[in-house]
Each structure stands twice: as structure tokens, then as C-alpha cells.
Amino acid sequence: MVSRTLIRELAAAVGQEVTVYGWVNALRLQRKLQFVILRDHTGLVQITNKRTEEPGELEQLIEHGMPPESAVKVTGVVISATNVKLGGLEIQPTAIEVVSRSEALPIDRQTGIDQRLDWRFLDVRQPERQLTFAAQTTLEEALREFAYAEGCTELHTPKLMGTASESGSEVFAVKYFERTAYLAQSPQFYKQMAIAGGIDKVFEIGPVFRAEPSFTSRHATEFTGLDVEIAWIDDVDDVMSFEEKMLAQMLRRIKERHGEAIREIFGVEVNVPATPFPRYPMAEAINLLRSRGWDPQGVKEELDPEGERLISAVAAEEHGSEFVFVTEFPVEVRPFYHLRPAGNPDVTASFDLLWKGLEITTGAQREHRYDVLLKQAEEKGMALEPLTSYTDCFRFGTPPHGGFGAGLNRILMVLLGLESIRDAMFLFRGPNRLTP
Template sequence: MTTRTLIKSLAAATDGPVSVSGWVETVRDQKKVQFVVLRDETGAVQLVSPRSFDEEGAATATEVSEAISALAQGTFVTVTGELKHDERVKLGGVEIKVASIDVAAPAIAETPIADDSGIDKRMDWRFLDLRVPKNALIFRIQTTLLHAWRSYWYENDFVEIFTPKLMASASESKAELFRIDYFEGSAYLAQSPQFFKQMAQPAGFGRVFEVGPAFRADPSFTSRHATEFTSVDAEISWIRSHEDVMTMHEELLVRGFQAVKDKHGDEIKALFDIDLQVPTAPFPRIPLAEAKEIVASRGYEVPRADDDMDPEGERQIAAHVAETFGHEFVFLTDYAASIRPFYHMRHADDETLTNSYDLIFNGVEISTGAQREHRVDVLTANAVEKGLDPEELSGYLDFFRYGVPAHGGFGMGLARVLMLMLRLPNLRETTYLFRGPTRLEP
């Protein structure tokens, strides 16, 4: 039996017997010759099968010709035949003359989605939608990006952790918790690994990271929110300020973008028409108060009652940074304590500000980072100020009662990074299986 050859390897293979497996993309059943475009996870190849004719010139049916005529788009097959290099063949400069076809699983002839189907319909049939090369490439890019990030962490002595997703109490806002039955009581799905990655600091781990699921009971229907998402988190000890966290964060992103460009740059250009840019470090840094002044000078007043920035303000400051610095990223720093969690450290000389940042990429926030408050008395007072009960936080506060170094970190949405990297309009495109307020299937 001939060993399966991946389609991407055919160009380098010698002419002769070959076996390929994949799904049928198109069939051209012509009078004198039959053509099939077969696609696998690595590419597409043209299959060719000349028809046989009797002495009177009439086409005669063969096992191969009948099998090809019966093929529906999406049918999975294994084909054996003769590989031939031919520069006239537009699809990769090779073709395979079919000797036999083995149908692994036939497909229904009429597919439920088309090229112009809306995103909700495509999500209903996500396994078919992901056969499209452009959509499949997203997750190869994701794999390369995560591998590069893990390589960075590994080279810099980070420890990978896997934190629980079932929690006894909130890690962030009680308003965004999914509550579930848990034996005789209740539990909550984790909104982030915040408390547990901080626990690794008094444990003496020094530097940790996690890539894992997070859950937010947020009834948002925007293009950039999900109720379940993949969170990329890192936390480091012995920092001097949030500046150390930002430096680590930008180094990580530069490493990831460089790896994606090196491996997929040509494909991204061909399928997304994007010349992927690797960001240069350091990224621009702008205090939030200054950013609001810049936005106002551009003719936009942020219409919020609190001290935060809004999405349009983020787009405006990103446009300013692109025009001024030629950069796609910007750190907005020094957020007001009134809009930050109790565990963000406050400025030594201004209690109203925090050692924190949001990272904006192409006009959208992708991450929040900060130096954490590690002094248990200050941490407790901040929690009380925020209306939290220290008794409910006693397990968390215990982390800080037995010695802990100054530390900080960030949480970042993986799908958002990919969405903005590829200039896609919706987070659903870069999520393998999206979950939102009205979607629990497939």
C-alpha cells in the first residue's frame, strides 16, 4: 500500500506512484476528461482522469469515471495514481492521473453554506466553514503565535501553570459571574486566573504563564466580546513598576509577530491581502489623562461619567499613534483607581492613579496589565474602599500574609489579538467555536 503523501510535499516528490487523501473541492466532469480538485490540510492538487472510448467513439464507463461522476463537494477520498510535474498546471505545477478512488465518507450534495453566507449561518456549520483555506489558516497562525510565546516564556524561565476554572468566589466582578450547581452548594466559572497566578508569587515561582479558558457572564453582542474565551496570562516577581510588565509584554508580542511573519507572511498576503508588520519595541506609552487631551484635540470628547476611555476614544488615540509614531500598538498608562480593581497598586505620590495600563492594538484594547498591590494592609483597605468584604477574600488575602515580592502581570484575549492582526471584523472568525449570549452550539 502506498503511503499517504501530503499535498504540500508533491512539488518536491518525483514523478511516479503516489497516494493522497483529502476532500473534494470541485469536480469538472467533461466529455473527454474528468478533473477533480482535491484539498487536504496542507493544500490542493488537480486530479485528472481521461475518459475511455469504444471503437465507435462513444465514452465507456469505468469504475474510476463512475466514481468521479458520483463525487459531491466535501466527500473525503483517498486517491492513488501517477504524479506528473507539468508547469502548465496552474495549481502547484503538478497533477495526478487517477488509478483508483476510495471513498472514505460521502457528502450530501447540497451544502448548507455558501461563499456569501452570513457569519451566524457559517457558525452553525463551522466544521464546513473551516474547510475554507483562509479560515483554516487562522488557526495555523494561532498555533505558530502560541508556540513563539511559549518559546519566549521557556527561554526566560517562566513556569506554566493550569489554574482551576471552578471557583468558590469571584476573581473579578460579581456582576459577570456564571454560577453553577456544585454538589450541595454553588461554584462559579473563573473570569480569569488572576488570584491563582498571583498565588504563584509567594510560592516562589518567580515567573508564570497560562493559556486557558475564561468565562464572563457579559450579555454583550459586540464584535469583540465572548462569554467563553482563551485568556493569555503572565505574572512576574521582583518588578519595580508596571513598566517592567510592559517591557515583558512587548517583547512577547514582537517574538510572536516575527514568528507568524516568518512562517505565514506570504500566505497572509495572498489570502488576507495584509503585509504583516512586526512591531518595534518599545511601544509608545501615553498616560490616560494625556491620551484624553489628544483625543479631544482631534475633535472627540469621551462621553463617559467615569474616568475610563471608550471604544471611539481608543480608535482615535490609535489613529494619533499611527500618524505620529507609525506604530500599531500603544500602552495607555496610569488609569484612575476609581475604575481599576482593588489589587492594582496605586501611585506612591498620587492615590487616585494606579500603576496599570491597557494595551491598544489597531484601535482596540487587547489587554490590561498592572503592578499588583502586595502589602496586605493596603490591599485590604483598597478592597473595603471598593465595597468588598475582606472575609470573602480571606483565602486570597492569605497569599500576602506570609511574604510576597513586588509583582505584576497581564491578561490578554487570544482571539482579539488574531482578529486585529488579520484585520477581521469579528471575534467569531478567530474563535474555533464561539460562545456568546445566544450561542451554545455547535
């Protein structure tokens, strides 16, 4: 069996014969030389073949038998070539095997995103897509390392639910034998069950489903959620502190491993944030922005997307921070299970975290007292009977706790400066897309 050498390993193989596997990224066929740019998941290398007076089999193969995106195996000698931009190396081939010849491509680098998504398996061959998912892997790795070090237990909660979560809106109903089930909007209720079960800190990385008919660049009907719940907190600041430290570690790892590549490919500088992040109570944020001319129609108690961008600009101006917490959301715009501070019962102990103007997280301290929880549900006009499987968790001694849910794909979108969340996920799902 031939031993494969990855392109990133070639610098250690100068003067040696190697075999590399990959795709034909580009061809440059000149009168005296043939150049093949070969690509694998670790980088690019130039294959240089000198033409002969009588074209041989190798020359004919390069000329006519391996169009761009063909899958090939190339055997040859690694040569140091200072005039070659791709790492100062090239391979002089002795043999090429075309393992799968490509047809004419249906997309190219200028193709619009909707058509690219139709051919996503081709689209993800591009270096920027490869880097996107390498960065996603690193984000998840760093999150897990942080959570494990903090004593968290990783759980995997059901995505099929017998009753609609939250208020019942924006959920997908599915046929489940002779009854109806619902795809979970969030693992939050299950995280709280774990807290009630005596597991002090839990987290999950998993799919989230939202039946939102939204066509914006930041919405998807299925995405990957990063969810955390921690017990025995003093207040919601403990939850925010956990998240900002977690994000700082995630970005520190990204900068170490991918910072240079992200700068080169996406033109984005990865900054490791200082903690704590600035915090603006909602009422203060609204008054501050209105004093600066923000006055959207119909928005009274929370920020619209423009308001989120503006308060982020204020945080950058006043604190030099890309991140900002907006806190103390009014009771009217938050769920019944958010705790209401004793000294200010008109607001909730809740927050959104914005990064460069985009909301990436929603979190709160939860109401852990059974009688107060039922009262708040009734005030919201909710029937108590369908909530029993949730509220029963609070009948037998549940500690103060809180948590948050963050969107991995939104984090990736902001991190890389992507124009749409559709490029921040392997296969996008939206109101009009269920394929491929």
C-alpha cells in the first residue's frame, strides 16, 4: 500500500519521492511546462512537469485527462523552489493516477450562494469552506475543554417532545405513531431537569429547531446550539461570567490555531476579548440610543437589529469591546420562567450577548421556586396542566440556577465575517430549503 503524504508535510520531505492525494485545483498549460495546482484538506502544492519533444503518457494525461476538480494521486520528488509562491516547494511528477475524472463544474467561485448550496459538496472543497469547518471544530473542542475544567457534565437531550416547548409557537409538529410530537426549540427544560436531579453544571452541543418563516441572513430553521446550565448561583452575573470566560478561551484557541489563516483568507483579525464584557440594562440602552437619534417605529421595550448594532458600537466606543451584554429585559418580553429580581419585579434577571452587533446568546437566571413559577405562568395566561412535566421539577427542592443558549453558527458567522449564516453551516435548512 502506497503511503500518503499530506501537503502540509511536504517541507520535511524535500529531495524525497512522495505520493500526494487530492483534487486538481487549477491547470496552467504552457509551451514548455505544465503546472498543476493540487489541493488536499491541508493546503496547495504545485506540480511541475517539463514537456518533451515527443509528448509522453504523463504529458498527455495532464493535457487532456484531468480537468479541474478531478481526484488524483501524484507521485514525484519534492523540490525546493524559491520562485514558487506555494510554500517554496514543488513536486516533479513521475506518475499520476486519475482516480475520478471530473465533469464540467456547475458552480465556480463567483456563483451565488443559493446555487452553491445546491452543490454544497463541491462548494465545501474550497479553502474558505474547509477553514470554516476547521474553525467550528476548534470552537467546539475549546468549549468542551472549558466546560470539563469547570466541572460540567455533557448531556444529550431528546429532540422529540410530547408537548410544544415555550409558548407552543415556532415549533415543528411531526407525526409520532398515533400522536403528534414536536421538535425541540431548546434543551433548556431538560437542562433544568438535570439541575433538579443534582447535576450542578450541564452543557450540550446539539441541534435546535425553530419554525420561524424568516429569510434573513442570520436565521435558520435548524442550527447547532451551545447550551449551558449551572446551579447554586448567587445571581445572573455568575452565568454571564461563565460565558465570557468560555468565549475568551474559545477565541484564544481559534487565534492560536487558525488566526493567521483567517486573516489571510477572510481578512478578519481574531481578537481575544478582555473580561468582563460591558453590561447595559435594557432601559439604559434604549435611553442612550434614543439620545443618539435611534427611534424605530413600534419598538418600545427591546432593541431591533439596528438598535443591537448601535449599542454594540457604543460598547466599542466606550469600552473598546466587541462584546456587550444587554440585561434586565422587561417581564413582558421574556418567558414566565425567568426570575424577577425582588428589588425590581418589572424586569427579569436575563440577558442577550451581542458580538459586533449580532445577538449570539440569550440567557437568564431561572425561577426555581415552585409557587412563584406557577404564579408567573398564570400571569402570562398559560394553562398549568400542560406544564406539569416541567413544573414538577421544582416541587422537591431545586437550587438557584441559570443558563444560556448560544448559536454556534452565528458565532462562526461573526468570527469569520461571513455575510450569511448559510455559509456557517454544512447544510443549511430554511423555510424554502430541505435539500440536499
